[in-house]
Amino acid sequence: MLITMAMAMLGMVLGASHTVGAPAGSWDLQTNYTLWASRTRFTIGDELQFQYSTTMHNVVEVRKAGYDSCNSSNPIATFLTGNDVVPLAAIGTRYFICSVPGHCAAGMKAQVNVKSKAVRTVQRCRGTGKRLRCRSETVLSSATTAGTDQSAVAQLGLAVVAAGLVLFF
Numbered sequence: 374m375l376i377t378m379a380m381a382m383l384g385m386v387l388g389a390s391h392t393v394g395a396p397a398g399s400w401d402l403q404t405n406y407t408l409w410a411s412r413t414r415f416t417i418g419d420e421l422q423f424q425y426s427t428t429m430h431n432v433v434e435v436r437k438a439g440y441d442s443c444n445s446s447n448p449i450a451t452f453l454t455g456n457d458v459v460p461l462a463a464i465g466t467r468y469f470i471c472s473v474p475g476h477c478a479a480g481m482k483a484q485v486n487v488k489s490k491a492v493r494t495v496q497r498c499r500g501t502g503k504r505l506r507c508r509s510e511t512v513l514s515s516a517t518t519a520g521t522d523q524s525a526v527a528q529l530g531l532a533v534v535a536a537g538l539v540l541f542f
């Protein structure tokens with residue numbers, strides 16, 4: 374538990390690295406990037422990693438219009454190394470496509486919504502009945518790989534509150 378929390382804290386400081394398409398896929402023609410992005414939370418300070426064969430693919434960052442129409446003629450940036458690291462330094466939506474003919478149209482396009490690191494308050498209680506003591510804690514819900522652990526911690530806190538209320542009434 375402590376190790377998990379320590380790793381979560383470390384992850385928040387360092388930011389998370391998200392391999393695009395992982396864990397099931399990579400930057401390829403098989404992965405559903407809408408699904409992938411929906412399962413990942415991206416926050417400021419994180420980075421994307423595009424891993425692919427340079428003989429097969431590339432990564433072009435475009436604006437929404439280019440993303441929607443699979444048009445890479447007006448790129449923001451082009452990546453060709455096969456192991457491209459893209460920092461997510463600001464809030465907003467980023468659009469990436471593969472510019473190899475037909476690939477974007479076949480689904481090789483990823484849209485990433487970068488959010489701020491959210492802060493929320495969780496109440497933690499100990500004791501029972503009239504001796505119930507509660508205190509509020511600030512929890513960072515960030516997007517690190519430990520994000521699920523953090524939400525689990527928050528849920529545990531809520532469960533404790535709920536249990537405390539049950540005992541109180």
Ligand SMILES: [Cu+2]
Binds near residue numbers: 430431471473
């Ligand atoms: Cu491609």
